[in-house]
Amino acid sequence: MATIGFIGLGNMGGPMAINLVKAGHNVKAFDLSQAAMDTVVAEGGNAAASAADAVTGADFVVSMLPAGKHVQGLFQTGDAPLFDLISKDALIIDSSTIDAATAQSVSAAAAERGLSFIDAPVSGGVGGAVAGTLAFMVGATDEQFAKAKPILDVMGKNIFHAGQSGAGQIAKACNNMLLSILMTGTCEALNMGMKNGLDPAVLSEIMKQSSGGNWALNVYNPVPGVMEGVPSSNDYQGGFQVDLMYKDLGLAMDLSQQSASSVPMGSAARSLFSLHKAKGNGGLDFSSVIKLYQDQ
Numbered sequence: 001m002a003t004i005g006f007i008g009l010g011n012m013g014g015p016m017a018i019n020l021v022k023a024g025h026n027v028k029a030f031d032l033s034q035a036a037m038d039t040v041v042a043e044g045g046n047a048a049a050s051a052a053d054a055v056t057g058a059d060f061v062v063s064m065l066p067a068g069k070h071v072q073g074l075f076q077t078g079d080a081p082l083f084d085l086i087s088k089d090a091l092i093i094d095s096s097t098i099d100a101a102t103a104q105s106v107s108a109a110a111a112e113r114g115l116s117f118i119d120a121p122v123s124g125g126v127g128g129a130v131a132g133t134l135a136f137m138v139g140a141t142d143e144q145f146a147k148a149k150p151i152l153d154v155m156g157k158n159i160f161h162a163g164q165s166g167a168g169q170i171a172k173a174c175n176n177m178l179l180s181i182l183m184t185g186t187c188e189a190l191n192m193g194m195k196n197g198l199d200p201a202v203l204s205e206i207m208k209q210s211s212g213g214n215w216a217l218n219v220y221n222p223v224p225g226v227m228e229g230v231p232s233s234n235d236y237q238g239g240f241q242v243d244l245m246y247k248d249l250g251l252a253m254d255l256s257q258q259s260a261s262s263v264p265m266g267s268a269a270r271s272l273f274s275l276h277k278a279k280g281n282g283g284l285d286f287s288s289v290i291k292l293y294q295d296q
């Protein structure tokens with residue numbers, strides 16, 4: 001069993017760290033939030049006194065932080081960079097969703113110091129993190145991927161080797177842009193059906209079994225009451241926040257610009273989430289974007 005320094009125990013990182021504990025690993029957990037720390041310690045994780053304490057002597061370091069600036073600051077450019085403390089034999093697995101350019105630059109800075117840093121963002125939401133069924137999209141060398149796989153297998157069900165450094169973040173940006181398009185499209189169709197007198201549950205079932213079927217209709221219906229156990233049936237609490245989807249769409253737009261890829265559908269979805277966020281809905285689950293249509 002490995003010693004794993006885990007930094008960032010939020011909605012996603014907390015349950016991911018707990019799954020590593022349950023698999024028998026020695027998890028040294030750290031978060032700026034004491035409440036987040038308490039949740040993991042209650043399940044058998046060891047409370048680290050600081051991020052530095054968490055990574056010292058670790059075989060693996062896993063980070064699950066909000067954005068690129070947090071990852072770069074913590075490991076490379078902050079006042080007390082963790083790169084100064086991490087063992088050369090350790091593997092650093094960053095599962096945060098960040099921009100590919102930062103992931104590549106932090107990985108290159110690690111390599112210059114003889115350290116190993118890979119990007120391994122996830123899909124599957126909080127439910128997938130709790131159940132240990134996340135999809136991991138990994139940007140790494142073959143050797144790094146082989147080393148990470150047994151650890152990722154504990155937290156996920158589908159572990160993909162997307163390519164070299166940064167490739168995991170590129171795959172994640174593509175996936176989340178598509179997710180935003182299919183969620184807004186599903187909201188648009190459901191709203192039109194409801195405005196024309198259809199029962200959203202009946203319409204959802206029809207589209208699910210027809211050519212419009214998609215992930216939102218199958219497992220994440222945006223209309224309250226159609227599906228149990230999803231954020232829409234819980235006042236859009238929990239799940240994947242509008243703020244995070246907006247961040248991910250920003251990453252997708254940057255990527256499209258850098259590569260001159262046209263993304264008219266992604267741009268339209270981003271505008272809708274931007275408007276929805278501006279109306280004060282940033283903390284709600286992203287399926288709440290259906291309110292934009294209903295408010296009109």
Ligand code: NAD
Nearest residue numbers: 008009010011012013031032033065066096097125126240
């Ligand atoms: P979160 O805000 O719940 O958790 C982030 C945690 O990082 C917080 O607990 C915060 O205190 C901690 N943190 C920030 N800076 C820190 C530092 N310097 N040292 C220690 N801890 C620090 O966010 P989340 O929902 O868990 O998302 C984390 C990442 O996963 C994001 O990049 C997000 O885009 C991505 N993601 C989220 C979901 C989802 O459904 N929530 C799904 C896939 C990917």
